Amino acid sequence: MEINAQGIYYKDLNDIIRKAIRNGEENFILRNVNGQRYIADGISKKISMEVYGVPGQDLGAFMKGPRVVVHGNAQDGVGNTMDVGKIVVEGMAGDVVGYGMRGGRIHIKGDAGYRVGIHMKAYQDKIPVIVIGGKAGDFLGEYMAGGVIILLGMFSQDAAKPIAGIFMGTGMHGGVIYVRGEVDPHQLGFGLIPKELDGEDQKNLKIYLKEYCDDLDIDLRKVLSVPFKKVVPFSHRPYGNMYAY
Amino acid sequence: MKKVYAREDVCIGCRLCEIACIVEHSISKDIIRAFKQEEKRPARNVVEECGPVSFSVHCRHCDEPPCVQVCISGAIVKDPATGIVNHIPEKCVGCWSCVMACPYGVIKRDTDRGKVIKCDLCPDRDLPACVSACPNEALLYEEK
Amino acid sequence: MKSWQYQKDISGCGLSGIINKNGERITGESIICSIACQHDRGNGLGGGFAAYGIYPDFKDHYALHIMADNLDALHAVEGFLNQTVSVVHQEKIPTRPNKYITDPPILRRYFIEPVKEGDRICRWPGLSDDDYIVRVVMNVNRDIKGAYIFSSGKNMGAFKGVGFPEDIADFYRLDEYSGYIWTAHNRFPTNTPGWWGGAHPFTILDWSIVHNGEISSYGINKRYLEMFGYHCTLLTDTEVVAYLLDLIIRRHGLPVELACKVFAPPFWQEIDRMDKEAKRLFTAIRMVYGSGLLNGPFAILFAYNGGLVGLNDRVKLRPLVAAVKGDTVYMASEESAIRAICPDPEKVWAPKAGEPVIVTMDKGASTTKKQARLSPACAGA
Amino acid sequence: MKYVIIGNGVAAIGAVEGIRQTDRQNPITIIAAEPYATYGRPLIANLLRGKIHEADLAYRPEVFYRDNKVTLLLGRTATKIDVAARRALLEDGDKVPYDKLLIATGGKPFIPPIQGKDGPDVYTFTTLDDAKKLDALVGKIKQIVVIGGGLIGLKAAESLHDRGLKVTVVELADRILSTAFDQTAGKIIGNRLAEVGIEVITESSVKEIVRKKDRVKGIILNDGHNRGCEAVVIAIGVIPDKDIVKGTGIETNRGIVVNDYLETSVAGIYAAGDVAEALDLLSGERRVVPIWPNAYNQGQYAGRNMAGARVTYKGGLPMNSIEFYGIPTMSMGMANPADAGYEVITRLIPEKNVYRKLVLKDGILVGAMLIGEVERAGILTGLIRNRVKVNSFKEELMKDTLSLSSLPGEIRAEWLNK
């Protein structure tokens, strides 16, 4: 189903989509999207959606199944608390991507904003993964409790900028952040240090990146041509000693 | 090896180290039972007080322990692995040679039993009882 | 009321701003379209605009926009103005009826010059023109009940009220104005509804400010400004930003980029890593202007005749997106608000926390160019 | 590298422990004339007295020899050393090759030429076998005479008395324990022994052991007095048992002369214990001081040197601790100064059997004797050993509350931080 979203208020647009899904529609193409919020929000079916334009806030929030491809930039709150499914952004993404994400994949080709992957967490067999092809802002993976963030720094529009902002992984108590190339330790949150990858890391990284490269038509070999560093929590209870009982 | 070192400058002369030692080496390991129901044994350290000066003396577990050298019954042996100078009461005949030899005067006569008594660094504990009992960290258990 | 009893109002919002560095004037339709695209960031309790280059005929006079609850208040203002300044021209601010805009106050504008020393009566001798006008504004706003000067710069004006911004624009007939800088604000206030003065932008002289977020440091920002003669009477936190701009840039002479560093200074850990000179400078800024730090989430756009500046708080708790196309620079809370009026920008980016986007007018740009550019079709609303 | 030790006393144990500090691998052979693993030799008195059993005598646990890779040749006597071939020759003709050899044969009882000494019913008291023989007498005889009021003699007397025999001790000197004690001390202990019923005759010697049908019936003292008895224990003292070095060229004097590393005049051969004439700490001379701690210490230093460590033996300090019927006694160092060039301080409380004596030379403590009160006596030993100047606080040392707090702060700090 193809929808021209131009001038359609977000609520009306999402109504159309929900109705179509109820009627068995599984494939959507949305054209001329500009700022409509909550696209694919809370949808629990394995639908496919192609978005042309700039979707608004909370794209794919709480979603549990769909595959959404954005042919352009996305705004803030992509994949908020999402559970299952995939969001591919061919351009840049805004702040707070994948907040509290419990599963699924978010693949961003370009830069991402602040607090990406904040408090994402793995649960049971679900391992959320965010791959950022460009650079990230401050607080990447802040109080991350599980899952994987991969930061490539390759497709940024700002060559001069460091690969990530400051306070990366602050309060992290689970999960792992892989960074292509080097991380300056001063960018990391308290108690964290960049570490070398082990065999298991290499294996998983390759699996995640293969899928990412396939989605975005990127040469995997080129991505893997530079060694990665990882950031993992120094403790599962990094603040355990802070309290007086 | 780790030994108990006493800090004279902050020893407050409370003698809780002695009490802890007695409790630790009692049968019940319960302070009130140890003092009220069991036969009282001396502590294995010596707290000395002289005016404002006070400090606790503990077996140094010497490298060349005079007590081991003089012991006629083989009741005092230095464990080559741990460095601890151990006393085996069953073998002690109460000749007091070790009392005579110990330059720290820290081997005591338990005259009721006719045997000596000495510090064993509390084999059942990570930290000797005296050290953990000291309220002012005047006893340090460390390698120097 | 004791000065400390003034209470700030708090609000979350959407912003948009446009500047043409070359001075080409843009009609109001563009900014209206852009802010309307962010309709859902507001709640209909406040909308407002600032426009620069709109009064070419009176460009050397201070344009006072005044709202008054009643004629008594208006007369009191006029009486005060007659005693303190000379009014060159005055008129109603043109409006058109809009069904969503109810209960507007009396709206007037006055083009004035301060009374120079040696002229008739000079209320406060020794002050510069700008300081003199600040004094006039502060006195009216503090002392005359029911009246409020909400714009006081030259060749610019603020237009604001209770309603969604697109309705406010319609009410003020902003489609009929054209300016080389526009800012707009869609407001979501939470505790003082229906107060026209509380809408953004806030202005003093030609400083105008629109703000998304909350200034948690308001209490000290206000007390700090009071030491320098500013009175924060408008029941909103954003007001302090306008006055801080006036104090720090105009009166203390700090460059705009350093003023931004007062509002969103680097963290000590960043300062500690700077070279010696920079460290000295930023330490000094934090020591001296600590009370001017804007703490809490904010994205602000502030404009003056010379440019437009966008700035985030130092941990980027509110969004801001910028884009460029040719001589025109756009800034908004959401990218879609830019794309709504500029679908194919040359560059789109999200500024870093605490790093201002400063766009100044090109040298030699004429701000009186008459040609108005057409706005593209508005896609969002 | 093969280590061989002749003798299985405390010096031998010291040597094994010394060797094993450095060398944990190479084999050690001990040639022991006695058929027993090393036992606490002084404990034979306790055994005889009935306070302990034979099993309690072991000086080291059973596993000691195995754990230390020691081959123990029990009941085998070495008779000769073939220096050139580097081997010890055994009585049974076996040859034990060595690279390093320790002679730790100890001492043997000195038997003076008393008439009637040869024959049955005359005993010595230095070995477990001696003790066993005496033990066998208990119940069979009623009276016994001990010749010699030294340590061994008195311990034998005490043990036999406790087992129900009537005991008479005959001592040549004017007091018992004449080497360690002075008259005051001797008197206190003498009185105590008399109190329990042991007869002590001083300033006297046995002229003859009277026999009838070869069996002992009594003794006659040199003043003509006599005592009836059924057995005699001769406990005059021990002399170094150095027979084995005959013909080796190893230098001997009273004992086998050793250098600061306990090595004899023949390289690779060491001597330690009661057989050796080693450094005496206080006098700085070499002499035989046949006491237990010296034997252990010398053995240990010899062992360390044998294994390649180059450690200097700092010298032994004479000391003895014995308790007589509830009165503990100790003497350390030069408790009985030879001449008047010493400062002597004493304190006597006769009614409590308490006596304390300090001997100073140039302000340095060189000897001490403690009767009755012995708590923390080791502090004095330490002061003697470390040659501490004690003039300024000697009064403190005289108190029964002897403590380290009597010591000046600096000395104490160093003392305690070891």
Added chain:
Amino acid sequence: MLHQPITKNYHDFIIERDPEKCIQCQVCVRQCSYGAHIYNEKDERVTEDEARCVGCHRCEALCPTEALTIRRNPSEFRENALWAPQFIKNIYKQADTGGVLLTGMGNPYPYPVYWDRMVLDASQVTNPSIDPLREPMELRTWLGSKPDAIEVEMKKGKPNLTTQFLPQLQINYPILFSAMSYGSINLNVHVGLARAAEELGILYNTGEGGLHQSLYKYGENTIVQCASGRFGVDSKYLNAGVAIEIKIGQGAKPGIGGHLPGEKIGKEISITRMIPEGSDAISPAPHHDIYSIEDLRQLIYALKEATDYEKPVFVKIAAVHNSAAIASGIARAGADVIAIDGFRGGTGAAPTMIRDNVGIPIELALASVDERLRQEGIRNRVSLLAAGGIRCSADVVKAIALGADAVYIGTAALIAVGCTVCQRCYTGKCPWGIATNDPYLAKRINPDIAHRRLANLVRAWGHEIQEMLGGMGLNAIESLRGNREKLRGVGLNEVELNILGIKHAGA
């Protein structure tokens, strides 16, 4: 003697000893410096003389079997709203001795504690609270006189600062250890304070007793005090720290000098104070070179001259009725920092009547001083320290919101190292080893433990301050300073609200 003096009958505490638990170990006997526990050799039993008990709880704390409980003596006078027991007991004491009543620590009377009448704000929805565990939360504070504005010139396209600053002190927490002299407390406590200050990146204050030789190495974290007695003050001392504090007054005893009796002037104190052993150390009530505000300026600049203008000069005053005007004068006299000490501030010794009746609460003094300095537009010219009865991190936050740059803690610091506020510091027999120089008692303070506990305390408060700041949506302490919006009064009347410059809760 069958008869007991009435003072003995009406003693303050009773000592309960559980015979089931007491093992006669005599730890209590050895620990009680007042002799309240007695070992009876004949009976081999520990007994007590309760009249001697000061309620310090040392014995209770050290008793290995928890056999001891110290309780308030329930023996009560007939109820009388006017003649409360302490008045009666005080009269007994004075009738016995004819002396001035002496006491220690701060004012214990139930005057309103305004900290407890003010509540703090927190963010909900309209702005996010900030998580201080993970996001930056800056407490760094600079003390010193600041200009109103800075000047920059552009050099090679980069702004360059041209303004010259007066000396500034960087502190990592808005908490300093207040002046407590060597003499009033012992060297072990000073060592603990100095080391903790060093570790924390804050400052401690020597008090007026000079600076012990062994503490010169902590100069980077030391404020040296210059009080009326000028003990131990020479040019080396003045240059030893990073700041100099002129003590005009102390919250616990405004208008009163100090007196360390000669028997407490032992060798080390004598050397440190630069006075003979055994002679009284008397601090006059006023500085006799300061009889007026212009004299204060004279001393401030004398000190600045002596230290080459490198050290900020603090002036500490007791909070009194006219503090606001006095503070304005002090600011204009050239002080870099003004410390105001409220009447709940502690002391080693003070006449009871003074401590309990002279001075005003710090909250009111602080609010009025900050407001006055702002009204006069000179708030930037000085930093403000609040002192006197700061008990917890919330008090610190409230003080800063009222306008303080930082606070001084004294009593809280001593409590951290063991003080139980028994108020008998003046006896020199402090059983906790704090307010005493008796070598037997002083070693009860292990400087290592004192250091650790003090550092822990300030760090813990730091965390809590960060939590509260974060809750208010602030991530830098300067946004709290003077931010009275963050405070609301509870149960305060209009006058009090006015002085504090805050609204009532709910408004």
